[in-house]
Amino acid sequence: QxxxxxxxxxxxxxxxxxxxxxxxxxxxxxxxxxxxxxxxxxxxxxxxxxxxxxxxxxxxxxxxxxxxxxxxxxxxxxxxxxxxxxxxxxxxxVSNLQQRLKLFPNPTKGTINIQNAKIGASYRIISLDGKLITSGIVRNQTQSVDITNVSSGVYFCEIIDISNQKHLLKFIKE
CATH class of the missing domain: 2.60.40.10 (Immunoglobulins)
Known part of the structure; x- marks a missing residue:
């Protein structure tokens, strides 16, 4: 095996x-x-x-x-x-960043917060089938992302830090 x-x-x-x-x-x-x-x-x-x-x-x-x-x-x-x-x-x-990154609330009804990503990192919200929902740049210690108009389901938040390392966090939109 x-x-x-x-x-x-x-x-x-x-x-x-x-x-x-x-x-x-x-x-x-x-x-x-x-x-x-x-x-x-x-x-x-x-x-x-x-x-x-x-x-x-x-x-x-x-x-x-x-x-x-x-x-x-x-x-x-x-x-x-x-x-x-x-x-x-x-x-x-497991990078120290990955251990500190937080995504909350999870599950969420309308806003997802990315905490402890480095300012300047980029984020992408992706559906299970790989479709890009939204993307942006982290501008605050706690970056809020409005997903009110996104359908209920399971999604990934991909965070790409300034050294181009990717971190994937899963969340549920109710």
């Missing part, structure tokens, strides 16, 4: 992996480390196949409790007979 990981929002890292095939697979234990040496178990994902055997499939796990600026992940695959195999190590770096 090949593990991939990415920062989905300022408070969630999503891990994805696929299997080519599964033979006697019981489950996957998700391991996390702040130094790639000392590992903690943070969750278990059971095989999607009742008897542990089947064609390849995809899995996902969301980590909402990470704390350090760099997080390492790996999978421990456990067979029904207890045999263990360890997967590749992946890392996700």
């Amino acid at each position: 090949e593990l991939t990981a990415y920062l989905a929002t300022s408070n969630s890292i999503i891990l994805n992996w696929t299997t080519g095939s599964e033979i006697n697979n019981s489950h996957f234990t998700i391991l996390r480390s702040s130094n790639s040496t000392d590992w903690d178990s943070i969750g278990v994902v059971k095989s999607k196949f009742i008897n542990g055997n089947g064609a390849g499939t995809s899995y996902s796990f969301t980590d909402n409790l990470f704390s350090s600026s760099i997080n390492y992940y790996r999978l421990k695959q456990v067979d029904l007979d207890g045999t263990i195999s360890l997967g590749n190590i992946v890392s996700v770096q």
Whole structure:
């Protein structure tokens, strides 16, 4: 299994992996480390196949409790007979800006506030299907964006800081 990981929002890292095939697979234990040496178990994902055997499939796990600026992940695959195999190590770096960025209120009825983005950064409100709703430049410590006329649904606020790093925050418009 090949593990991939990415920062989905300022408070969630999503891990994805696929299997080519599964033979006697019981489950996957998700391991996390702040130094790639000392590992903690943070969750278990059971095989999607009742008897542990089947064609390849995809899995996902969301980590909402990470704390350090760099997080390492790996999978421990456990067979029904207890045999263990360890997967590749992946890392996700969380910038200090990403940890401080806030979007509120969420859910919102008409105005969304972007807090702690650097003045001069740009923002874009994007629908789930990738359509640009509105965009602008951050001019205040708390930048208000009027979305009163936007339909109800789930949206992303993409913030592009002055060093061209992109940060994606999800919100709900009621």
